[in-house]
Amino acid sequence: MNNLLIKKADSDFSNFNRFKKLPKNPTLGNLRSLIDHLIWLQSFGDMKAYVQGIPVAKIKHFAAEAKSLKAKELRDYTEPKRITLVISLLHHAQMKTRDHITEMFMKRMGNLHNVAKADLKTMKEQHQEKMEHLVMVFKDVLHALDQDDNEEQASQLVISTLKERGSIKQLLEDCEAVSASHGNNYLHFILPHFRSYRATLFRLADLLNFKSTSQDTALIDALTFIQENRHRKSDWLPDSLNLSFLNADWKSLVRVKKRVGGWEISRRHLEACVFSQIATELKSGDICVSGFESFDDFREQLISWEECKPLISDYCKELDLPDKAHDFVTRLKEKLVTYSHQIDKEFPRNDNLSIDKNGKLILKRYKATEASVAAKELERLIKERMPERNVIDILCNVEHWVRWSRHFGPLSGSDPKLHNPRERYILNTFAYGCNLGPAQAARHIRGATTADMLSYVNQRHVTVEKLNQASRDIINHYHKDFDLPKLWGTGKKAAVDGTMYDIYEQNLLAEYHIRYGGYGAIAFHLIADNYIALFSHFIPCGVWEAVYIIEVLLQNKSDVQPDTVHADTQGQSYPVFALAHLLGIKLMPRIRNIKDRSFFRPTTETTYQHIDSLFKGTIDWDLIEAHWADLMQVVLSIKNGKISSAMILRKLGNESRKNKLYQASRELGKAICTLFLLRYVSDIELRQQITSETNKVEAYHGFSGWLCFGGDGIISDNDPEQQEKIIKYNELVSNTVIFQNVVDITSILRGLGREGYIIDSEDVQLDWSYKALWRLCH
Incomplete structure (x- = not known):
C-alpha cells in the first residue's frame, strides 16, 4: 500500500492518483478503458473483506477524506490511518467503477438500438423511390395482362414489360431491399454495429457476475451458451436453448427455420439479443450484478420479513392504514367505489367539467386572481x-x-x-x-x-x-x-420540478435533452x-423525474416536512403513486392532456350514469393483496434507511413480465391515481x-x-x-x-x-x- 504513494520516475503521478479516475462519456473506447481500469483495481484483491463489519457511512467518509488528499500528504499520516484511508478509497473505487461500467454498458446498448432505428428510417426514405418504381412495374404488368387473354402472349408481354423496366435480377434485389425495410422491426440493423462491440461485451460478461433475481434463468443460461460458443465460426447453432425471454421481433431473427426442416439459431443475432436483453433487465431489476452498489439485487438490501412483522402494526396505525392485506384492499376498494359514485352523482351540478360526445373530458378554465x-x-x-x-x-x-x-x-x-x-x-x-x-x-x-x-x-x-x-x-x-x-x-405542501444545466460531455451524467436542445443534467428542486x-x-436527463420525488x-x-407534493407531468407514474401512498405522502401532480388519461373501475360490474366513458380498465385487487407484504417490506426498508426509494423506483419504473412487485405496485398505483384524478377533475x-x-x-x-x-451558465466540472x-x-x-x-x-x-x-x-x-x-x- 505504501508503494502506491510513491511517484514513479517515468510518471508525473503516483498510482494512488489512479484510484480517483473519473468515468468519461459513454463511448466504446471509454468502456474499454474503464474495463482495463477495473482489472487493474481488482489486481489489488477484493477490498470487501478488509472493510467487513465497518458501517457503510464510515467507509464513505474515509474514502472521501482520502480522495481529498494528495499522496504526499498521506505519507505524513500514521501508518494505521494511512492504510485505512487507502483501503477505503480502493474499495470505493472498485465499487464505483463496477457501477460505472454497468451504466456505460446500458447506455451503449441503448445507443445501438437508437442507431439501428435511425438506419431503418434512413433505409425507408432511400427505398421510397424504389417502392414507387416497383409499384409502377406492377401496374404495367397488370395492364399487360389486361390487354391480352391469351396466356402465352400475355406471358411474353409481361416479360417484355419487365425487361423494359430493368433486369429481373435487379427487380428482385429491389424487392428484397424494400421488404427488409418493411414494418418497424429495426433489430436487423443492430448487427452491423454490434460487430465492433462484440469483443468488448464478452470481456465485460467475463468480468461481471450477472445473476437472475427470480427463478427464471433463461437469459442467464443464454449468456452462458453464447460464452461457450463465442469462438465457433459457424453462424448457426443447434436449437437447444430456452428462448422464452425473446419478444416476437427478436424471435423472428434469432430462431430461423431450416430448409430441410427443423429450426436453428442465428449465433450473431442471439449474441446481440442477449446483451440487449441484459441491459433491459438490469434496468428493471430482473438481472443484477453481485457485489455492486447500484446494480446488486435490491431484495438482499431489504430488511427481512421477520424484522418487518413487529413494525407493521405501529407504522400502519401512524398512517391510518389497515395492517392486514385483506383489510387494506377492502378499505381501498370501498373508498374507490364510494368516491367514484359520489363524483358521478354530483356531475350534473358541477359546472367546472363536462364530457363531449366522444366521451372525452373537458375541464373549465379558471381565471387567475387579480391583485388588488x-x-x-x-x-x-x-x-x-x-x-x-x-x-x-x-x-x-x-x-x-x-x-x-x-x-x-x-x-x-x-x-x-x-x-x-x-x-x-x-x-x-x-x-x-x-x-x-x-x-x-x-x-x-x-x-x-x-x-x-x-x-x-x-x-x-x-x-x-x-x-x-x-x-x-x-x-x-x-x-x-x-x-x-x-x-x-x-x-x-411542496412542489418538485427539474431544470437543465449545461455541463461538459466528458462524464456519465451528461445526456442530450430534446426539449432543451443541448447536453446537460437536471437540477431537481x-x-x-x-x-x-x-x-x-x-440527476441525468434521461431519467423520469418521478423516480426522485x-x-x-x-x-x-x-x-419543514411537507405531506403533500405537487409536480408536473414528469412527476407521476403508477409505482410512484403506490409508494407515495404507502409512505403517507399525498402525490398531487399537474395533469396535462386530461382527456387522454385512463380511470380504472373498482370492479368489472361497476358502471356509472354520467362518467362511465372515462373508465378504461379494472384494478387487479387480488394481485395487490397477494403482494401487500412485499410492498410493505419495501416501504419499511425505505423508512429505515436500508435502501433508497430512487433505486426501488428505477427498478419499478421499467416494465417487467417477471417482477410481481412491479405489477402489484402498478395496480395499487392505478387505484390511488384514479382517486386523485376523480378529485382533480371535480x-x-x-x-x-x-x-x-x-x-x-x-x-x-x-x-x-x-x-x-x-x-456562462455551464457547470464545468466533470x-x-x-x-x-x-x-x-x-x-x-x-x-x-x-x-x-x-x-x-x-x-x-x-x-x-x-x-x-x-x-x-x-x-x-x-x-x-x-x-x-x-x-x-x-
Missing part, C-alpha cells in the same frame, strides 16, 4: 424601500444570524487550521454557489483570496452533507423566526409552499392550488439561475460529486437571499405600520412569488 389596488400599491412601496445588497453582504448577514458555516471544516473532524475560516467559507460559497469557480471568483475578489485557497476549502472542508446541514439551518430559522412566510404557506428550497439533487422528500431533514380549487405551487418551483428555477451567473455540490451551493446561496429578503420586507412592513399604513394580510400573501422577490432584489 392595495396589494399593487404595497408592492410599489416595498420596492422603493428595498435596500440594495450584494450577494457577499447577504451571505455575511445570514451567517451572522444563523451561523450556517459552522458545519464546514476538515473531513477528518479536526478544527480548521485556516486564518479567519468563516470569511473563507463565505467567499467559497459565493464562488461555487454563483458558479464563478475559484479562478473567476479570485479575479473578482482582488487580494481577499486566491484560486488555490478557494479550491482547497471546497475540496477539503465542504461535502454534500455539510452543504445540506448548512442549508437546513437556514430553512429551520426561516420557518421558526418569521411570521411573513407563514402567510405564504404552512410548509405542509423541492420547494416548500412558503418559497424556501428544501432539497436539491442533480420520494427520495428528495425523505432526504429533507429540516423542520375540484377546481385543487387544480388552482396545484398550478400555484408548481408555478413557485418553476419561478425558483429562474431565481436560482439568476444567482448562478458565472461560467466530477459528479462536484456537480452535485455546485447545485447544493447554489441552493444555499438562493436560500440566504430569500432569508435576507424576508428580513428586509418584514422590516419595511413594520416601518409602514409605524407610519400609519393599514396592511391587510391578504395583500401581503396574494401575489408574493419569486418573481416579486426577484424584482425586489434587483
